[in-house]
Amino acid sequence: MLPASLHATFEPDPHHPSHGRMLLWGGDDPATDAATLGLPPGDPATAHILQGDELVETDVLALPARPAAAGMIHLADRIDIAPSLAAWGRVASAVRDRHFDILDKIAEELPIEGHSAADPEGHVWTARAAVAAFVESHAELGQPDSGLSLALTTAQHALPETPRVQATLRPYQANGIAWLQTATDNGAGVVLADDMGLGKTLQSIGLLAARSTGEQTHLVVCPTSVVGNWQRELARFAPQLTTHLHHGPKRRKRADELLDADVIITSYSLALRDRKLLGRVCWDTVILDEAQTVKNHRSQTSKAVRGLTSRQHIALTGTPVENRLAELWAIMEFVNPGLLGTQADFKRRFTDPIEIGRDPNAARELRELIGPVVLRRLKEDVAADLPKKLESVVVCTMTAEQGKLYKEAVADAFDSGLGDGIARRGNILKLLTRLKQICNHPVQAGPAKDNSHDFDYDHEPEDNLGLADRSGKLDRIAAMLAEVIDSGDRALIFTQYRTMGELLATHIREQLNINAPFLHGGVDQMGRDRMVQHFQTEEGPGVLLVSLKAGGTGLNLTAASHVFHYDRWWNPAVEDQATDRAHRIGQTRTVHVHKLVTAGTLEERIDELLMRKRALADAIVGESEEWLTELDDTQLRKLIELDEDEVAQ
Structure with missing residues (x-):
């Protein structure tokens, strides 16, 4: 007969x-009891367990050693649970702290329920043998020549089971999904560190789709600026998964309310603010996007995400973690706690010898240690898999400040009336300009007047305007540019507004320590030539800002392999001409084109319209935005009105 309370044993x-x-067994419902104790979800299984004097085939919940240890540490001192659970909590705590000398004493205290699993021949493991086997299983990941490390390394070149994503996977993406699946099956946290543009999000969605059977709930934590992008990518590549955005004042307040979706998407700020709520859920997989956000392990945000309970932790980052050792330790402490030792151990063993002593042996040892659990492919590694031009739409989340300005602008325009005839067309264009500027940045929008295009600009933006954290677009492009620069690539940024170009230059200088020249209509021909020539040299700047009108044609800027359209002209032909400054004869690399739009606004809706009617786009939009002035009030309001659910809080 099963014991009334939940027990733990190791097989x-x-x-x-x-x-x-x-193995977790006993009680009425091991899965529910385990979740109540804050243990990670496991897989239903059966095992032969000693009950009384006989072996009984028993329903159990099975977990690999590492996620089990991470969840059981906090049970070490509990007196209100079964002694076997508490004892295994003490084992996990001793292993984490590397106090291996006390394990024999803990094994002596392990009751029979704690080592009651039988081997294939029907022999029950002794307490010491079970504890020793647990330690060996837990340590597999830290040994480059172990079976688990070899399996993970091999999986980096394997193919997954039938992919459950609606996408044509490139070979390296299929390899990435197979690797993620192997890691998850074996309880190993991993870091997917591919170059920007190679599809880290798609590969992660491939894993979530493969793991989701309707019983699991996964969590994605990402910067506020991309929560909407994650929702759209999941809907695009895995529409069979239900998603829920956890943000805004109406977000869910109870843990059980979060379990009715396959994937919950939230921001780092809310992961901190709602740490108690999110900590009460036993997640199957937790994914950190832009994981360099938690590079400071002492920050409250880093502590909050490390406190999340899940079977699997995955970090996504395009930053080359091998070259940022302090960040590497912080990220690895999230995905595989204790794998790299304490921070002091890591500093002594790797940081100082590599960063100060330039010790090749220490660098090689670190590469071997993290190699199975860090997968980084560069564009040149997978060049044969890539087309010459990769285009993507980057959907950015609007800040609350932007949302307030946007709603006010729409309400003011319709309350005042748009008029008729020529006056109406002028008022609509003025409204569209203001809405686009608000989507760009509140500072660019300024008071309710038209700062407009580069040829209307007659003042310099002030320094120290407090640009960060006020625009989803600006925050997102800064993060993406950091990845571009870290990977040794260079970028063009097109904007149709001179005001925004100057603000971008200021922000890039302050945040990335890069002096990005701005080629606009006010630069004379000699200055333009100097900018272009310097950018094309090896010593040129990492970023060049270009006014869409001033630099849309006639320039050769093949030093760039990334093109950003910060704001949209809504004429695909005009944007393509700008992109072709980099994607032209002489370009030897794949060009990544990133088109930024703000979620829930006219930007996203017009982009969707053009995507649906790309073949007719030129006929629809003509040379500018004049086509929008022909819409009646109902059509226009439907196009521009803000979807408040898309605004960050």
Whole structure:
């Protein structure tokens, strides 16, 4: 007869130590009881468990050693749970702290329920053997020549089971999904560190789609500026998964309310603010996008995400973590706590020898240690898989400040009336300009007047305007540019507004320490030539800002492999001409084109319209935005009105 309370035992696998598993058994419902205790979700299984004097095939919940250890540490001192659970909590705590000398004493205290699993021949493991096997299984990930490390390394070149995403996967993306699946099956946290533009989001969605059976709930934590982008990518590539955005004043307040979706998407700021709520959910997989956000392990945000309970932790970052050792330790402490030792150990063993002593042996040892759990492909590694031009729409989340300005602008325009005839067309164009400027940045929008295009601009933006954290677009492009620069690439940024170009130059200088020249209509021909020539040299700047009108044609800027359209002209032909400054004869690399739009606004809706009617786009939009002036009030309001659910809080 099953005991009334939940117990824990470890079932070793003598042939494949990494396949050893922690078994939770007893009670009425092991899965529910485990979740109540804050343990990670496991897989339903059966095992032969000693109950009384006989072996009984028993329903259990099975977990690999590492996620089990991470969840059980906090049970070490509990007196209101079964002694076997508390004892295994003490084992996990001792292993985390590397106090291996006390494990024999803990094994002596392990009751029979804690080592009651039988081997294939029907022999029940002794307490010492079970504890020793647990330690060996937990340590597999830290040994480059272990079976688990070899399996992970091999999986980097394997193909997944039938992909469940609606996308044509490139070979390296299929390899990435297979690797993520292997890691998850074995309880290993991993870092997917591919170059920007290679599809880290798609590969992660491939994993979530493969793992989702309707019983699991996954969590994605990302910068506020991309929560909407994650929702759209999930709907595009895995429409069978239900998603929920956890943000805004009406967000859910109870943990059980979060379990009715396959994937919950939230921001880092809310992961901190709602840390108690999110911490009460036993997630299957937690994904950190732009994981360099938690590079400071002492920050409250970093502590909040490390406190999340899940079976699997995955970090996504385009920053080359191998070259930023302090950040590497912080990210690895999230995905695989304890793998790199304490921060002091890591500093002594790797940071100082590599960064100060330039010790090649220490660098090689670190590469071997993290190699199985960090996958980084550069564009040149997978060049044969890539077309010459990769285009993507980057959907950015509007800040609350932007949302307030946007709603006011729409309300003021319709309350005042748009008029008739020529006056109406002028008022609509003025409204569209203001809405686009608000989407760009509140500082560019300024008071309710038209700062407009570069030829109307007659003042310099002030320094120290407090630009950060006020525009989803600006925050997003700054993060993406950091990845571009870190990877040694260069970028063009097109904007149709001179005001915004100057603000971008200021922000890039302050945030990235890069002096980005701005080629606009006010630069004379000699100055233009100097900018172009300097950008094309190896010593040129990492970023060149270009006015869409001034630099849309006639320039050769093939030093750039990334093109950003910060705001949209809404004429695909005009944008393509600008892109072709980099994507032209002489370009030897794939050009990544990023078109930024703000979620829930006219930008997103017009982009969707043009995507649906790309073949007819030129006929629809003509040379400018004049086509929008022909819409009646109902059509126009439907196009421009703000979807408040898309605004960050």
